[in-house]
Amino acid sequence: MKILQVNDQISIKRSVDNGTGEQRKSVVNILQEVKKSGDKALHHFTLRFDGVSIERHRVTEVEIEKAFGEIDSEMIGIIEEAANHIEDFHRMQKRESWFKTLDNGTLLGQKMTPLDSVGVYVPGGTAAYPSSVLMNVLPAKVAGVKRIVMVSPPDQDGKIPAGVLVAAKVAGVEEIYKVGGAQAVGALAYGTESIKPVDKIVGPGNIYVALAKREVFGDVDIDMIAGPSEIVVLADETASPVEAAADLLSQAEHDENASAVVVTTSEELAGEISREVDRQLEDLPRRAIAAKSIEQFGAIYVVKELADAIEVVNQLAPEHLEILTVDPMDVMAKIRHAGAIFLGRFSSEPVGDYFAGPNHVLPTNGTARFSSPLNVDDFIKKSSIISYSKAALEQNYKKIAALARLEGLEAHARAVEVRFTKD
Amino acid sequence: MKILQVNDQISIKRSVDNGTGEQRKSVVNILQEVKKSGDKALHHFTLRFDGVSIERHRVTEVEIEKAFGEIDSEMIGIIEEAANHIEDFHRMQKRESWFKTLDNGTLLGQKMTPLDSVGVYVPGGTAAYPSSVLMNVLPAKVAGVKRIVMVSPPDQDGKIPAGVLVAAKVAGVEEIYKVGGAQAVGALAYGTESIKPVDKIVGPGNIYVALAKREVFGDVDIDMIAGPSEIVVLADETASPVEAAADLLSQAEHDENASAVVVTTSEELAGEISREVDRQLEDLPRRAIAAKSIEQFGAIYVVKELADAIEVVNQLAPEHLEILTVDPMDVMAKIRHAGAIFLGRFSSEPVGDYFAGPNHVLPTNGTARFSSPLNVDDFIKKSSIISYSKAALEQNYKKIAALARLEGLEAHARAVEVRFTKD
Structure with a gap:
């Protein structure tokens, strides 16, 4: 896997496929x-x-x-x-x-x-x-x-x-x-x-x-148009390279266009993960797909501080984020953009794919900046309910009429006034 | 205004303007x-x-x-x-x-x-x-x-x-x-x-x-692409034709393509509203716009029973719905599709346009079947949080691995297994 130092602005975003x-x-x-x-x-x-x-x-x-x-x-x-x-x-x-x-x-x-x-x-x-x-x-x-x-x-x-x-x-x-x-x-x-x-x-x-x-x-x-799957693993020196590599490959095996990225404060871990990925790739049934994905879109970013790692993750706005650090809860609090966040070494990403309960339909391609996992709200719509009493309208109708006239909408003003003037 | 008997299927939906x-x-x-x-x-x-x-x-x-x-x-x-x-x-x-x-x-x-x-x-x-x-x-x-x-x-x-x-x-x-x-x-x-x-x-x-x-x-x-504004007034014989007409015109004055529709159980009210609309149109500053809207898209549907009126409204899925009946709360309970619902004679639609508090950005063109007024959720996104303990993963990882293998995703299975097999 490529090991990189982070530049100012990084992105795993790819252009949306609008078809030929x-x-x-x-x-x-x-x-x-x-x-x-x-x-x-x-x-x-x-x-x-x-x-x-x-x-x-x-x-x-x-x-x-x-x-x-x-x-x-x-x-x-x-x-x-x-x-x-x-x-x-x-x-x-x-x-x-x-x-x-x-x-x-x-x-x-x-x-x-x-x-x-x-x-x-x-x-x-x-x-x-x-x-x-x-x-x-x-x-x-x-x-x-x-x-x-x-x-x-x-x-x-x-x-x-x-x-x-x-x-x-x-x-x-x-x-x-x-x-x-x-x-x-x-x-x-x-x-x-x-x-x-x-x-x-x-x-x-x-x-x-x-x-x-x-x-x-x-x-x-x-619903949203899904792009290729992505995982970002945010890890400090306490993370297990074997586990991190296994999780990266579980994403990479989906699709040649899937992306598996590590952001870490540990240069040593970066090297170990890279070697582990190669080793675990060897006998993977979907090896060809996973290897292509890692080659095309895999990367390990080494940063100085945990705060830098968090900033990088917020820039990436990944679909899946694993936090493999000493205190994952503390890091999670600072993550603004991610579809699903997996905390600690026993929350391997496949736990969320199948079984834990949260949805595996997640925002891809950086859209976690503004969209959410599939959820119950996606199947419910809201209607506003407005019921004014006579007292409530009496108290307010002159103000409502004034606002309507400020916008040049006379019929709006008359509609509230007629409740009190016609009798 | 046109007075019509309702057919089986009615709609105020117009084709979306996709531009030239x-x-x-x-x-x-x-x-x-x-x-x-x-x-x-x-x-x-x-x-x-x-x-x-x-x-x-x-x-x-x-x-x-x-x-x-x-x-x-x-x-x-x-x-x-x-x-x-x-x-x-x-x-x-x-x-x-x-x-x-x-x-x-x-x-x-x-x-x-x-x-x-x-x-x-x-x-x-x-x-x-x-x-x-x-x-x-x-x-x-x-x-x-x-x-x-x-x-x-x-x-x-x-x-x-x-x-x-x-x-x-x-x-x-x-x-x-x-x-x-x-x-x-x-x-x-x-x-x-x-x-x-x-x-x-x-x-x-x-x-x-x-x-x-x-x-x-x-x-x-x-956000959604807004179409022309719409109001449907659902009225029984207790409604005031003067008030209903005023509310219809407050919608019609927005735009020649706005639509103002009445659904009523009272043939008598239908006639009165129609006459009132004509009368109130006379000295309206935006008369030309409102008259064109009423002519093009205005209609009064007369139905037999209140239940029929409710069914018609659910078919229309209007942006704004006023309920001017003896018991508006009871009718509201049966409305499935409407952007904003105004209950009773003191809840004239302009109350919601300016002042009451609910949003006036509402689903138009029948989209109330599946969308909602602009609301706080539109500016918030959710991230799923998943944290498994060692005990939780130990209890479940074999099932997770079995599901992964059912889908032919071996690396997914290995990712959870490696937590327990590598030591």
Whole structure:
């Protein structure tokens, strides 16, 4: 791994992939076809892109039962336990509607209402992760969303992987369709004969899915467009190079474009981590991917003081941050920008990927400066509640009218005045 | 006003304005120029679009003092009172960081951190509303955002309206620049020699501003793109036609594309409101605008039952909803989709525009199905906190490793195992 001294300004930000002109045109065309021809278009594009002719897109109860038969029962128990942890953590986030009243009879508040319906996109192929199903579905379920729809591209046998179906069932999804790509996004946004439209689409996907989500945004809501995964390990001389290297590789194995970065006050540790990464790479099944990621985007920054390390991390605004120092809690207090923060040596990053409860859908590419992990608020909207009594309006309507006239809006002024002048 | 019987599916949704190809090209060009030439580009485009040569874009303390001289002190007092109400209401929304612990030494939580910096766009000309300054700035201030920057296009004399400067000062803005249009958005997103970049841009603007915000989204966060204003009045036979008509017109006077709609169980009221709207239109200063809005987008829907009226409102998902019925609280409980809900005859919609405290930046064009009024959460991001003790990881690492291997991610499994196997 590269060992570097830190310059003033460092960044792991890469440019967002907006697709090629060809890809964008293709997505717009697919969306239009789905809007126009509904299920017929879904059948057509599924045959073309997934190479399989699907008669009925909806997954049946029989298929789900069969999936349970394919996964061993101990594993199902672990998935259920993970789901419980995720539900527990997200339940803590949920806010109730609230109001406050004033002596003059004013009532003001916020009414919290779950979205009516949400669509969850689950990628196909090797990226079909049961954990991704749990992480995207459960916050919506905890929020109280009544209709949660899952879509995922079928494999060549017209199937969705058993692990994904089991996770969907455990998470409480009742409506699953075998359809993927931009055509699935179109179906969720506009509806077809067999799929009713939803209000929001979440979940990761390839460039076509990402472009389609961007295109339907406004007609429906979408979650953020995810970039490649990132980890930053902030370590002092007390960190174990073996553990730090293992955690770096758990990120690097995701994707050649993933990034694994260390910021440390210890020159000695830097060297040890670098050697450990090479050593542990040797017998890793996904070695080619991880090695490419480390080569392209891996780096170890050596800084003078812990304060400098914290400043570097705040500049990077990483998706995942591990703090491997003497007093991780103290360092955490000074971190302003990070998606998820893992404290101490027993909080290895994969703990958060699967099991602990916090969401693994996190802001990438420096967007932790302004965005958050997927959470219950993403599936709840607020309505302001305003109730003025006669006394409250009487006390205030002249001021309201004055403000309206300052802005040249006479009808606004008259609307409050008419309550008292017309009788 | 048109009086209609309701069909199955009604909507006040209009297509989003994505600009012409010419407008989009122009915006991309302006943004590139600002990125490349910084202040020089700002000077150039301000001269070209605002017709004024600005030497120094930053508004001085002297200019702000002068603005206070131009607004009478009673009005300043009212602006301050409105600001207090807005701050009070938004303070109720603020959530603290939280954590929970488990007996095995696990600590999980969410750390709430305000954004570092926010830019507020304030439109120029007749749309330069002091209330808009308060509504966009104060939630950010309550959230704890340290750096709040305001930009607004200068008039032909190189000035920003006094009311806007006064509101900015009252709201606590320290940094104001005389620059507008796409060039202002570019400066906020990329920074120039004299304007440091921000993390999020909020506030309404014309089509060039809206397109520019969409373009820089991802580099920075943006708020929603606002459409024309809407009001729906849900009324039974107890409502006053005079008051209902006045409230409809307060919305219609905003914009020819604004929409004012009534949903009522009373055929008689429908006729009375229609006549009242015509009567009140007669001597309205902004009569031409309001009449055009009513003609284009005004409608009164007559339904059989209150339950039908509620269903229609939920389909419309209006920005503003007034409930003028015998028991407004009971109706409100059944409303799922609306930006702001005004209860009873003394809660005329302008009460919420200026003074009561809830935000007047609201979801338009049916987006209340999935989005919320501007609020403190829009200026705060969350970081997940995960701290496992040795006991917690010991208890769970085999399950975590099993999940990782189910997904084919061996390095993930090894990362948790190495904590226990290496010694």
